[in-house]
Amino acid sequence: MFLHGTSSINEQGHLTIGGCDVTNLAQEFGTPLYIVDEALVRQRAGEYVKAFQASGLKFQVAYASKAFSVMAMCVIAEQEGLSLDVVSDGELYTALQAGFPAERIHFHGNNKTPDEINMALDANIGCFVVDNFVELDLLNALAAAQGKKVNILLRITPGVEAHTHDYISTGQQDSKFGFDLGNGAAKQAIAKALTLSNLEVLGVHSHIGSQIFEVEGFRMAVDKVAGFAVDIRSELGLTFKVINLGGGFGIRYVEGDTPLPISEYVGAITNAIITNFKAADFPLPEIWVEPGRSMVGDAGTTLYTVGTNKNIPGVRKYIAVDGGMTDNPRPALYQSRYEALLANRANDPAEETVSVAGKCCESGDMLIWDLELPKAESGDLLAVFCTGAYNYAMASNYNRIRRPAVVFVKDGSADLAVKRESLHNIVENDVIPARLAKSALAK
Ligand code: LLP
Numbered sequence: 001m002f003l004h005g006t007s008s009i010n011e012q013g014h015l016t017i018g019g020c021d022v023t024n025l026a027q028e029f030g031t032p033l034y035i036v037d038e039a040l041v042r043q044r045a046g047e048y049v050k051a052f053q054a055s056g057l058k059f060q061v062a063y064a065s066k067a068f069s070v071m072a073m074c075v076i077a078e079q080e081g082l083s084l085d086v087v088s089d090g091e092l093y094t095a096l097q098a099g100f101p102a103e104r105i106h107f108h109g110n111n112k113t114p115d116e117i118n119m120a121l122d123a124n125i126g127c128f129v130v131d132n133f134v135e136l137d138l139l140n141a142l143a144a145a146q147g148k149k150v151n152i153l154l155r156i157t158p159g160v161e162a163h164t165h166d167y168i169s170t171g172q173q174d175s176k177f178g179f180d181l182g183n184g185a186a187k188q189a190i191a192k193a194l195t196l197s198n199l200e201v202l203g204v205h206s207h208i209g210s211q212i213f214e215v216e217g218f219r220m221a222v223d224k225v226a227g228f229a230v231d232i233r234s235e236l237g238l239t240f241k242v243i244n245l246g247g248g249f250g251i252r253y254v255e256g257d258t259p260l261p262i263s264e265y266v267g268a269i270t271n272a273i274i275t276n277f278k279a280a281d282f283p284l285p286e287i288w289v290e291p292g293r294s295m296v297g298d299a300g301t302t303l304y305t306v307g308t309n310k311n312i313p314g315v316r317k318y319i320a321v322d323g324g325m326t327d328n329p330r331p332a333l334y335q336s337r338y339e340a341l342l343a344n345r346a347n348d349p350a351e352e353t354v355s356v357a358g359k360c361c362e363s364g365d366m367l368i369w370d371l372e373l374p375k376a377e378s379g380d381l382l383a384v385f386c387t388g389a390y391n392y393a394m395a396s397n398y399n400r401i402r403r404p405a406v407v408f409v410k411d412g413s414a415d416l417a418v419k420r421e422s423l424h425n426i427v428e429n430d431v432i433p434a435r436l437a438k439s440a441l442a443k
Contacts, residue, residue, distance in 0.1 A: 002255065002339040002385060004298040005040030006409075015343040015383050018409030022303055022343045025414055026381055029405050032323035033303045034392050036417065038076065038410040040299035041388075045080035047262040048291060054263075055270035057287050062106050064247045064292030065091050067389035072408055072417035073296065074098035083126070085247075085290045089116045096123055106244075106288075108155075110177050117142050127151040129205050129244070131178055136193055143198035153205040153244055154179055154193065156186040158224040162209030162217040162248060177207075181228060190232055201238060203285060204228065207246025210293065213259050215268035221245060222269060226276035233282070244288040245269055251297040253386045254337045262294065293389040300388020302327060302404075303343060306380040307359070317354045319376050324358010325365040326401040328384070328391045332364045340368055343383040348374035356382065360399050392418070400426050 003009075007017045015022045018037050025033060045061070052059040062083035065074065069091045075098050077084055083104040086092045095105055105125040109116075110132065117139055120128065130136055130152045143150045155178035160167055179186040186204070193201045206221050222245070229240045250259035270287060277284050304321035311317040330336035340356065342348065350372035358365040367384060376382070395403045402421035407414045 005037040013347040019412035032404040034406040037299040051263040051266035067292030071098035140196040203240035203242035205244035222272035247290040249294040297389035302387040340384040343381040
């Protein structure tokens with residue numbers, strides 16, 4: 001059985017999460033429903049904090065809110081002592097509306113607009129992660145106009161690219177993000193930033209990929225960044241105070257996935273930092289990381305109701321659920337794999353292999369291929385695991401399907417964190433231009 005966090009099966013054979021029977025959640029909140037195991041999110045946050053505390057280094061764990069940006073999640077991040085990484089005015093607004101302390105917000109992005117930068121300046125956020133030369137000038141000018149000096153990190157592409165199981169040391173140059181270390185752009189960027197009087201350069205940022213199962217790539221990135229820190233100190237006289245190593249720590253979506261415990265990723269990074277910087281006789285920098293997926297991914301479960309099915313003898317049996325690529329586009333986008341079970345008959349033995357389709361009008365709208373299940377009937381509940389990251393965050397209204405509700409469950413209580421969209425929400429931003437209105441047509 002593939003269960004995470006507080007999930008278990010009760011005497012009635014129903015899946016429970018956070019002490020809540022999901023058949024009751026389906027009745028109360030409807031399906032599809034995103035269910036978040038709050039205790040597991042807090043546990044993951046605590047694992048990061050504890051692992052950094054063990055290193056003795058100064059640190060910030062910035063939750064990458066792109067994975068799942070809703071106000072309730074920002075509140076939990078704040079309560080757990082995390083910082084927050086945002087990438088747009090929408091993510092920034094969500095954080096600020098949730099009361100997240102601005103000084104712990106870091107603003108990322110390769111094309112921040114002047115309006116977004118001004119909004120972040122107005123809020124006095126803690127740090128901008130500057131991505132390119134255009135942004136350096138723009139941020140400096142906008143900060144000057146507000147009479148402010150702002151903290152920045154420069155995003156560098158260290159020449160290490162992770163493909164979950166292996167690393168390429170050169171391929172990264174061709175990236176839309178950041179200043180390249182190999183071709184000198186990173187050094188030029190720092191030299192330029194030092195001439196801009198409204199920017200305070202704290203250090204550099206590097207992110208090598210996502211859903212990574214090994215520590216080797218992080219070690220390689222630390223080696224490169226440490227070498228760069230030494231060069232910059234001797235050539236430009238700047239000592240980095242902060243090194244941000246991004247996110248990318250993997251999670252277990254399916255049986256075969258083999259992520260490491262959070263403490264191992266953090267331990268590898270902090271050890272590599274201490275070794276490299278001590279060897280270079282360099283003051284130990286503060287370390288920041290930006291986990292997204294590993295903070296919320298396995299805490300999320302999506303609950304669907306099974307509707308129709310189609311059996312093609314000798315070929316495949318499809319069962320269709322009341323959601324699909326609108327609430328989870330990852331299988332269609334990345335061929336991502338998920339585990340699932342029949343949540344109202346969780347102890348029933350598997351009887352057949354089915355493929356789980358969504359209800360959108362396209363053949364690519366599949367959630368799981370070849371899943372072993374008891375014979376699912378209309379009205380059964382299907383729980384798909386590990387949907388906490390990049391599901392709600394990437395949900396759409398394709399086919400004008402309404403986005404599901406999100407509930408946070410903990411110790412037997414279930415609380416709404418996002419309401420299910422209404423049909424009114426679907427048309428509320430639509431405008432019929434006057435010249436198309438019936439009265440106009442009648443003329
Ligand atoms: N920091 C930076 C600069 C990033 O670009 C990302 C992810 C993170 C942190 C967080 O990475 P994580 O810990 O979540 O791996 N939509 C894709 C994932 C895109 C990740 C983009 N950047 C998916 O559904 O798999």
